[in-house]
Amino acid sequence: MACAQTGSGKTAAFMLPILHTLLSDPALDNPSHREVQTPQAVILSPTRELAIQIAHDANKYAYDSILKTVLCYGGTSVGHQLSQLSRGCHILVATTGRLKDFVEKGKVSFENLRFLVLDEADRMLDMGFEPDVRCLVGHPTMPAKGSRQTLMFSATFPEAIQMLAREFLVDSVMLSVGILGAANSDVKQAIYQVTQFDKRNKLLEILGEEGSDRVMVFVEKKKTADFLAAFISQKGIKTTSIHGDRYQRQREEALADFRRGTCPVIVATAVAARGLDIKDVRHVVNYDLPQSVDEYVHRVGRTGRVGNLGKASSFYDSEANGALARPLIKILSESQQEVPEWLENEAKYGGGGGGGGGFGGGGGAKSFNSDSWGSSSGGGGGGGGFSQPVAEEEDWG
Known part of the structure; x- marks a missing residue:
């Protein structure tokens, strides 16, 4: 294991x-x-x-x-x-x-x-x-x-x-290896307090700073992926999208365009967040924050791979994401990232959904048997205000 x-x-x-x-x-x-x-x-x-x-x-x-x-x-x-x-x-x-x-x-x-x-x-x-x-x-x-x-x-x-x-x-x-459930410390994380209405303008601002670098933008809904990709393309930035409603051939073409740099921006649902090894992804943007802390870590992990440096920007909407404040602070702290003062205030006064637990200890190797395993082990499933991950209804079998 x-x-x-x-x-x-x-x-x-x-x-x-x-x-x-x-x-x-x-x-x-x-x-x-x-x-x-x-x-x-x-x-x-x-x-x-x-x-x-x-x-x-x-x-x-x-x-x-x-x-x-x-x-x-x-x-x-x-x-x-x-x-x-x-x-x-x-x-x-x-x-x-x-x-x-x-x-x-x-x-x-x-x-x-x-x-x-x-x-x-x-x-x-x-x-x-x-x-x-x-x-x-x-x-x-x-x-x-x-x-x-x-x-x-x-x-x-x-x-x-x-x-x-x-x-x-x-x-x-x-x-x-490292702290279970922690984000990659090679990725510079930034959390922006943005209302739902202002997300598109903030995204365009970020994309304007990236030039031709590859950027992955994550959203929660399939219809948002297509809408946002079309919006960005209309602004003169070549963009593609990937989600479960696209045919297999379309998904493969979208990934190929992104890998080649033909489309330097890809808008994706969570299905693209896991396992894909796409070189030179410089920036990940969580347009919509995910429902689970594990999913956040996986998305951030699309950049900063194999020792390279990367950036991850996340849009925090107080109305929709109030329960995530404390877990986000924990993740930022564990990966030696700056914690915004406003986010600390959100956690202090805005709920924050309980403690930021659910993470394991440091790296290493050990032998174990069934008796030595318990619920107190690391990565205990999205503590601290995150719900359990809910997979989007997509056919990937």
Whole structure:
């Protein structure tokens, strides 16, 4: 079980050892043209975009080797993916819904599985995929947890993840980097007190200062994403958007335009906030603050990755966000950021929704068993005025 800030290299941390182990096996063969594929490593992702990124990294790391990586996710041709699968598969990267479908159709078996990876495990639970995960882990062909290596990776460590880890892992080691639930200290955070009416003007002011640098703007609603992207584009700044109502091809094109810099601004719902590794994102803007402290941390983590510096600006509306004052102060303080005096007054006089708890201790590694896990552990699920995260109703399986 590994917990670390976004952008700290979790994908490489599990992919490189898996590749090394498989390539060191003298019995490794080419499993092509088999009716049922039996991958030796399965990596589960909560979103298609993250699955695509993981598969890209796997192919990059395993370049010019015998290893075959296959990518399976919903929203695209089943026939094409089955054709790719039939050509051989050592490593299968998949979303839970599509993999469940292939397993039920008898196209994939876990009988030779050596590694099971749950990436962004907390996001899987947030988005309601726990039943699919349990179905896959409980499949008759799945090796017992003592006969496979199970790796869970997450940026946060809420109670639900602790419970899942107790069930899926055996003789576990817990690795944590930094303070669980804390924002990346390489990101300069700024909170602006802005009314809903003034948000657009403040956003244009910020974008005007960024020039051609890549900026990710996060909103809570899908309709807001399209409306805001159109508004920014009308002001002469090339902008695209990504959310669950866009077709898969449209989402991939939007991300490609953003990566290339064709559209230096992307407006996104929370679905784009997790796992995507987009280089050179200089600035993240929370046009709408999220409902949970974990989601705030993940959004901020889209910039300042792999030791680079970044900026994160958030719009705080006293009427809508009063309960977030104290948790935001805690996050800013833990990452050595300046706390505005007005925000302290909001927390003091404007409610602030209880203490700013729910965060774990410092980094390090330790062994644990089920008896040593308790609700007092770090990342306890959005304390201090944040509600539990609510996933937008989007089809990402």
